Amino acid sequence: MRILKMKPDFLKEFLMGLEGFGALYGPKRQSGILKYAPIESYDELVLDGENTLLPLKRLFHPMRFDMFRFDSRGFEADYSIFEKRVIIGVHPCEIHGILKLDEVFLVHPPDPYYAGLRKNSAIIGFSCLPAENALCRSTGTDIVAEGFDLFFVDLTDFYLVWVGSSFGYDMILEKEDFFDENVTHEDIQIYIEWREKRNRMFKKSFNFRDMPDIIELSYKSEIWDYFGKKCLSCGQCTMVCPTCNCYNVTDVLDLATETSGRRERMWDSCMFADYSLVAGGHNFRHARADRLKLWYTHKLKAFAHKYGSPACVGCGRCVETCPVDINVLTVSEALTSCEVPEE
């Protein structure tokens, strides 16, 4: 992979110049909430370590969109969500999150909506320093080797820019003068120091490596009942988690007709009571414990069809979000120590 150097002074002009490759998107604050949204000016971009409330998945697996239009002649696919985009400021864990979603949405038969959004989007990654609840060092997702077109590592005096695709290289060619091929020994030293400094900054960690076995062994553990009793079935954990892919589909008729309308797809959560994994007979608390177990099986043991690797990318959002402190830290801690957290 090619690695180049760039002076911070050029960043604004370079990024804003990418407009020619697609509409610019990036983390920006709207009504106090940090979210991926269209960027109009460079000053809106938030390129520090802060997590957006909702992960990058919302740009590829939208919260709600129309799959089809239908009328008396049948169904017609609606691809109006496709748009050429350049998404700036994507952290390593987010890129890992998308690579996980690829494993679901792009395996045969590929989901044409996700695939189309993916194909039309360039990803400009940015390094970050660990936030309060960052767990990506535990999950091995603190750095990325693929899944981006360009990746900027901020070393204060300069950026190291990884070129991850030929599309990324085209972007570089647009502003060739900004980049320097000459990465010196000294630069490498600075990079290593930055890595070490960053590694030391993680405040939280958990035993991700051993979790697959522990989850398997804890299948009958009463710890699930403990968390099941606390869980509010609010589904917020699934909304904020970069690797939750569940969705629901419903038909909506146009006003004043019986024959035409649209087939919509929207996020769903296995934590919702009506998700109906367990039909009839079971009591609610039990069902909630089962749903949590399924969720953590996906995150910490294995993910969906055939994929051996657990889906958690250590973004820490569940730690920040769950109103009753059910998250990868508390669950893995309880399963490892076989003790429920203190109230």
Next chain:
Amino acid sequence: MSLSEQIENPFLPEPARIVRQYDLIKDHRFFQIRFIDMNRAMSFDYVPGQFAMLSIPGVGEAPFSISSTPSRPGILEMGIRRTGNLTRALFKKKDNDIVYLRGPYGNGFKIEPMVERDIIIVAGGLGVIPLRSILYFVLDNRDQFDELYFLYGARNPNEFLFKNEFFQIKAREDIDCLYSVDKDTTGDWTENTGVVTSLFQKLPKIDPQTTTAVVCGPPIMYKFVIKELLKLKIPKNMIQMTLERRMKCGVGKCGHCALDHIYTCIDGPIFTYWDTLHFRELI
């Protein structure tokens, strides 16, 4: 070429015509459906045990087992119970009305382990709908299989599905049909009375080393039927069963059918008893 022509969309429901329909029993109706596109009708190749997603625009979409056999291509048959919005709307459709289908989905029965072996098909209630596909498939390829036993139990004679067909088959020499109802509410039931497992006593001597079993029925039935099959010493991986879970997409994307670390819409709905011992929560 427009985008919709360029992009393959596995979610696109294709128009199909209801060729014929009639009530099987109260709230259970039989549908014969044929894709409007003749090529599609003939190219829709499936394996017994697979299912299709049926859509009614404006109402929704749901999975239904294909009850016909691929050995009789062209027309798809389904047996459907009226339970909610979609099935209610479907029951209002008349002959020649259009519905929309996509599929086939799921793994289907593994046929190979049945070839040149004895087969026991055990159906309870609605479970006979998917099993009818494998039943006819075996009958249509009769020389490839050895003995064939078909055990079917319903709650009472009024809930016995496909009565005419199944009594016609009973007259054949190359199949042993054993039927039962839990309770004879009509007084003119000529077959066995008792739960479906009581039919096992009527089986001749089974050689477990050359026998494959196929089971579908309500969840509660599995436990008892499996016990009988294990008593006969049929190997655990030679017992295939179909299991239903809620499904939305049928192609491993929506997550609705997830169990443990599998998606039942692609890894299932057919599992061996051995599988179910490994993937907990299956039954």
